[in-house]
Amino acid sequence: MPDRSGARASALPPDVRPAQMPDTADLIAVAMSGGVDSSTVAAMLKRDGHNVAGLTMQLWNQRRLPEIATEAATGRCCSLDDVYDARRVAEHVGMPYYVVNLERQFEKNVVEPFVEEYLAGRTPVPCTLCNTFIKFDRFLELADSVGARSIATGHYARITRHPETGRYEMRTAVDASKDQTYFLWGLTQEQLARTMFPLGEMTKPEVRSLAAEFNLPVAKKHESYEICFVPNGDYAAFMDAYLRDKGIEPAATAGAIVDAGGRELGRHAGAHRYTVGQRKGLGIAAKEPLYVIATDSRAQTVTVGSNDDLLRSGLIARDIRWLSLPGFGGQELSVPARLRVRIRNRHIPAWATIYPLTETRVEARFDEPQRAVTPGQAAVFYSGDLVVAGGWIE
Amino acid sequence: MQHFYFDHNATTPVAPEVLRDLAATLVEVSGNASSIHHFGQAAKQRLESARREVAARIGCDAREIVFTSGGTESDNLAIFGIARRAIAGSAGRVRKHVITSAIEHPAVLNACAQLEREGAEVTYLPVGPDGIVLLGALKRALRPATVLITIMHANNETGALQPVREIAAMARASGAVFHSDGVQVAGRIPVNVRELGVDLYSLSGHKFGAPKGIGALYVRKGIPLEPISFGGHHERDRRAGTENVPGASALGRAAGLAADWTGTGVLRDRLERGILDRVAGTSVNGSVRNRLPNTTNIRFDGIEGEAIVIALDLRGYAVSSGSACSSGAVEPSHVLLAMGLEPEEARSSVRFSLGPENTESEVDGLIEAVEASVAHLRHISPALRHA
Numbered sequence: 064m065p066d067r068s069g070a071r072a073s074a075l076p077p078d079v080r081p082a083q084m085p086d087t088a089d090l091i092a093v094a095m096s097g098g099v100d101s102s103t104v105a106a107m108l109k110r111d112g113h114n115v116a117g118l119t120m121q122l123w124n125q126r127r128l129p130e131i132a133t134e135a136a137t138g139r140c141c142s143l144d145d146v147y148d149a150r151r152v153a154e155h156v157g158m159p160y161y162v163v164n165l166e167r168q169f170e171k172n173v174v175e176p177f178v179e180e181y182l183a184g185r186t187p188v189p190c191t192l193c194n195t196f197i198k199f200d201r202f203l204e205l206a207d208s209v210g211a212r213s214i215a216t217g218h219y220a221r222i223t224r225h226p227e228t229g230r231y232e233m234r235t236a237v238d239a240s241k242d243q244t245y246f247l248w249g250l251t252q253e254q255l256a257r258t259m260f261p262l263g264e265m266t267k268p269e270v271r272s273l274a275a276e277f278n279l280p281v282a283k284k285h286e287s288y289e290i291c292f293v294p295n296g297d298y299a300a301f302m303d304a305y306l307r308d309k310g311i312e313p314a315a316t317a318g319a320i321v322d323a324g325g326r327e328l329g330r331h332a333g334a335h336r337y338t339v340g341q342r343k344g345l346g347i348a349a350k351e352p353l354y355v356i357a358t359d360s361r362a363q364t365v366t367v368g369s370n371d372d373l374l375r376s377g378l379i380a381r382d383i384r385w386l387s388l389p390g391f392g393g394q395e396l397s398v399p400a401r402l403r404v405r406i407r408n409r410h411i412p413a414w415a416t417i418y419p420l421t422e423t424r425v426e427a428r429f430d431e432p433q434r435a436v437t438p439g440q441a442a443v444f445y446s447g448d449l450v451v452a453g454g455w456i457e
Numbered sequence: 458m459q460h461f462y463f464d465h466n467a468t469t470p471v472a473p474e475v476l477r478d479l480a481a482t483l484v485e486v487s488g489n490a491s492s493i494h495h496f497g498q499a500a501k502q503r504l505e506s507a508r509r510e511v512a513a514r515i516g517c518d519a520r521e522i523v524f525t526s527g528g529t530e531s532d533n534l535a536i537f538g539i540a541r542r543a544i545a546g547s548a549g550r551v552r553k554h555v556i557t558s559a560i561e562h563p564a565v566l567n568a569c570a571q572l573e574r575e576g577a578e579v580t581y582l583p584v585g586p587d588g589i590v591l592l593g594a595l596k597r598a599l600r601p602a603t604v605l606i607t608i609m610h611a612n613n614e615t616g617a618l619q620p621v622r623e624i625a626a627m628a629r630a631s632g633a634v635f636h637s638d639g640v641q642v643a644g645r646i647p648v649n650v651r652e653l654g655v656d657l658y659s660l661s662g663h664k665f666g667a668p669k670g671i672g673a674l675y676v677r678k679g680i681p682l683e684p685i686s687f688g689g690h691h692e693r694d695r696r697a698g699t700e701n702v703p704g705a706s707a708l709g710r711a712a713g714l715a716a717d718w719t720g721t722g723v724l725r726d727r728l729e730r731g732i733l734d735r736v737a738g739t740s741v742n743g744s745v746r747n748r749l750p751n752t753t754n755i756r757f758d759g760i761e762g763e764a765i766v767i768a769l770d771l772r773g774y775a776v777s778s779g780s781a782c783s784s785g786a787v788e789p790s791h792v793l794l795a796m797g798l799e800p801e802e803a804r805s806s807v808r809f810s811l812g813p814e815n816t817e818s819e820v821d822g823l824i825e826a827v828e829a830s831v832a833h834l835r836h837i838s839p840a841l842r843h844a
Contacts, residue, residue, distance in 0.1 A: 090771075116771070121786035159770065159771065161767050161770075162786045163763060163767075163786060163787075164763070164786035164787055164788065166786075204837070205764075207837040208761075208764040208767065208768060208833075208834055208837065209764075209767050209771055210768070210771065210833065
């Protein structure tokens with residue numbers, strides 16, 4: 064892949080150039096997870112002659128909630144095994160390595176909002192919160208503190224610059240199956256200016272074979288797709304354990320499962336246990352398959368219906384962040400705009416017409432109705448491979 | 458890049474004379490010290506000679522020294538070796554009572570927490586802002602059921618020296634056994650356990666030029682110590698397991714070097730003065746009068762200590778902040794919190810601990826590196842501002 068790091072670093076506008084420590088001016092801080100992707104990034108940068116330091120952010124103590132702590136915590140974010148692996152890679156690559164405790168910040172900025180959103184009947188995306196408030200905000204501060212001008216991560220996404228305006232742009236990864244832009248739309252221009260995604264131009268098999276070429280100790284490591292602090296993807300068990308840890312008895316959240324007309328079909332043990340589109344675990348016998356259409360934690364109701372009831376013709380998204388374009392009205396974005404919208408990570412972006420409601424709020428009308436538009440999830444707007452904007456579904 | 462070491466309270470480099478002794482013992486003394494034959498006798502001789510050297514260093518009889526694997530084992534052996542029998546003998550009527558302090562090393566704190574699970578009651582004595590245990594609190598805590606007092610000689614994070622003589626007198630008067638964790642003191646500055654009046658005293662080899670994995674526990678003659686691990690009749694039935702003769706020999710050699718760290722005080726003061734004079738918003742945590750000569754714990758307002766540690770490491774200077782948890786990430790120091798610091802103040806603190814091999818020019822280099830690192834970290838503010 065082309066090495067863009069040197070050119071980009073020198074092209075930094077002065078206002079985003081951090082203060083430099085004289086002896087580490089060219090240092091790149093690599094966010095190390097202990098996985099194959101970030102490890103390969105570190106090895107690539109080192110091979111290309113960069114001065115690199117590895118940093119691992121300790122975000123969550125896997126033994127924090129003993130009742131859901133699993134023995135099989137390997138491969139999980141922040142497990143001791145991952146730190147061990149990251150340390151081995153740092154030794155192999157030949158760079159200094161540090162573990163930094165950000166557990167307080169993670170709980171405050173990611174876990175607490177996640178729990179609140181969940182209890183409010185929305186299905187939040189903790190990875191976006193984490194990327195915005197921890198992985199980039201905090202990591203850039205950490206980079207500053209060690210005197211590193213740039214940071215590099217193992218995310219699959221690309222950063223380019225507009226040839227005329229100089230604006231930083233995010234584009235989808237070359238390997239569409241690994242693309243992580245759904246979780247990265249919260250990045251600011253200042254953050255993009257200092258960030259390198261060396262894997263954005265590569266496919267996962269290429270990364271794996273490069274890792275093997277570098278003889279990295281994690282070259283064959285299995286990867287995890289779960290939310291790092293929720294063991295086995297069991298949200299309900301996590302919520303119960305977390306609430307109990309905070310002195311809230313989850314049993315108080317039981318309520319009714321109703322149909323669209325409000326008729327009670329069954330009981331549930333907490334609306335937060337259900338997500339829109341969910342089919343399993345309702346415990347109700349019906350002629351046609353029933354799906355969760357909506358959850359309401361205030362009224363403690365879970366509304367169910369048919370698959371067709373899940374289809375939505377559009378959505379409203381709030382807190383829009385214009386990532387690669389300055390917004391509506393310029394030459395680049397007509398009103399209304401024709402963009403594709405992704406409403407969850409593996410969703411194939413759907414064509415829609417986008418109408419501005421306010422500066423930071425838009426309405427999207429899909430060409431074809433979309434299934435399980437879920438409040439609390441992100442909506443990310445694409446023009447070709449360009450990540451135009453993102454926001455939260457109302 | 459050259460690296461300079463200012464973290465001697467974590468561990469120390471092996472002294473050259475000790476290394477020669479260790480290597481020689483590994484090569485020359487191959488026997489098991491419990492064996493009857495020539496090889497065993499040679500090993501036994503080396504072991505007992507080392508025991509005499511350690512005993513001489515702290516002013517006790519050789520028979521009062523039990524070799525262990527290090528400070529943690531010495532602390533555990535002392536605490537469980539005294540308290541368990543008392544708990545077992547109490548037959549459920551009066552809960553046996555143990556007194557320790559809030560600033561102990563985890564080897565003591567977690568052993569006491571285990572005693573609580575086993576049925577003992579534990580009092581954790583508070584400390585003043587100077588990091589020194591409050592004797593009034595000890596007086597109030599003592600009761601007839603108190604079987605053990607365990608309070609460290611010097612704190613590893615602040616260097617604060619505890620009133621061990623006074624505690625020993627109070628323990629004696631009340632009939633409680635007194636153990637002191639002397640890991641940060643023994644082998645560095647003169648210690649005489651008889652003068653201190655302690656019943657048990659922990660030592661760790663790697664804190665004064667011996668390798669990791671060897672330590673000792675002083676057990677005053679007549680103190681009924683029960684074993685906590687079970688096996689052969691080694692160490693007078695107090696610590697089972699084939700003796701670590703090379704380790705013990707190295708410990709004896711390190712003890713015999715009679716290194717005196719009192720001289721580190723001059724450099725420590727130079728370092729402390731330099732930082733306080735040249736860096737705004739700094740202050741010393743804990744007592745500046747009663748402390749180890751090699752230690753200073755300095756607070757840097759508004760900056761994470763962890764960030765300073767990393768920045769200094771990248772400039773070639775090894776210092777520490779808080780204590781590393783299993784992953785390597787740093788937790789705010791329970792010692793500083795016990796002294797009344799706010800969590801963010803505790804997280805803004807850095808420990809500098811010198812050793813006999815540090816030089817004046819190293820200290821001056823460190824002062825400059827601290828000044829530059831702090832200036833940088835404050836410049837990039839709000840970086841690492843507390844969440």
